[in-house]
Amino acid sequence: MIEQSWSKKEKTVARRAFEGAYEKECKDLIEKIQKRANEAKDPSDIWRLHDFLNKRIKEIENKYDYRYSVLILVFARLMEEGWITVEEIEGLSEDKIFKIRHLAEGLI
Amino acid sequence: MIEQSWSKKEKTVARRAFEGAYEKECKDLIEKIQKRANEAKDPSDIWRLHDFLNKRIKEIENKYDYRYSVLILVFARLMEEGWITVEEIEGLSEDKIFKIRHLAEGLI
Numbered sequence: 052m053i054e055q056s057w058s059k060k061e062k063t064v065a066r067r068a069f070e071g072a073y074e075k076e077c078k079d080l081i082e083k084i085q086k087r088a089n090e091a092k093d094p095s096d097i098w099r100l101h102d103f104l105n106k107r108i109k110e111i112e113n114k115y116d117y118r119y120s121v122l123i124l125v126f127a128r129l130m131e132e133g134w135i136t137v138e139e140i141e142g143l144s145e146d147k148i149f150k151i152r153h154l155a156e157g158l159i
Numbered sequence: 160m161i162e163q164s165w166s167k168k169e170k171t172v173a174r175r176a177f178e179g180a181y182e183k184e185c186k187d188l189i190e191k192i193q194k195r196a197n198e199a200k201d202p203s204d205i206w207r208l209h210d211f212l213n214k215r216i217k218e219i220e221n222k223y224d225y226r227y228s229v230l231i232l233v234f235a236r237l238m239e240e241g242w243i244t245v246e247e248i249e250g251l252s253e254d255k256i257f258k259i260r261h262l263a264e265g266l267i
Contacts, residue, residue, distance in 0.1 A: 080205060081205060084196045084205065089193055097185060100192065100212070104205070104209050105209070
């Protein structure tokens with residue numbers, strides 16, 4: 052992918068979209084943890100919850116990478132997974148939006 | 160500590176007390192996890208819960224060591240922490256009960 056330049060305005064939009072997705076995904080994870088915790092009965096459920104948390108935390112830490120060199124790919128993944136909407140990246144260049152949407156749809 | 164021999168009857172009592180303590184402590188941990196999960200609001204609470212779980216799981220895995228060579232010490236610790244009562248180790252020799260109780264009280 053050709054390196055993109057990001058205007059000041061685009062950086063503001065990107066940062067807001069990025070942080071919004073992170074908040075949404077963490078909120079969703081909290082709800083999943085609550086459900087699993089409240090359903091836990093046996094000691095083995097503690098270990099299962101621990102494994103689940105380990106896996107999800109690693110996934111989130113890897114995914115939320117705010118380097119401009121990879122941000123198009125990050126946004127595409129977040130859109131594919133439903134954490135970012137097209138409306139939330141309004142303000143980025145048409146070219147960037149096109150790439151994000153089409154990568155998210157697996158068309159590129 | 161001088162190596163102790165364990166009769167068949169004592170082994171039955173010990174196993175039941177050990178497993179009972181493990182069940183109780185895990186049940187208590189499940190309640191603590193539920194409380195923390197249900198109070199979680201921010202992403203940082205996920206990481207805090209993860210750290211808490213890591214720590215408690217390591218502690219439990221280290222503590223519940225069913226080797227007869229260390230069982231007196233394990234029972235003393237479980238009694239000190241409230242996971243085993245004197246009634247639950249009835250059937251062990253007087254000598255073992257004495258050691259467990261006094262170690263639990265920090266008198267030996």
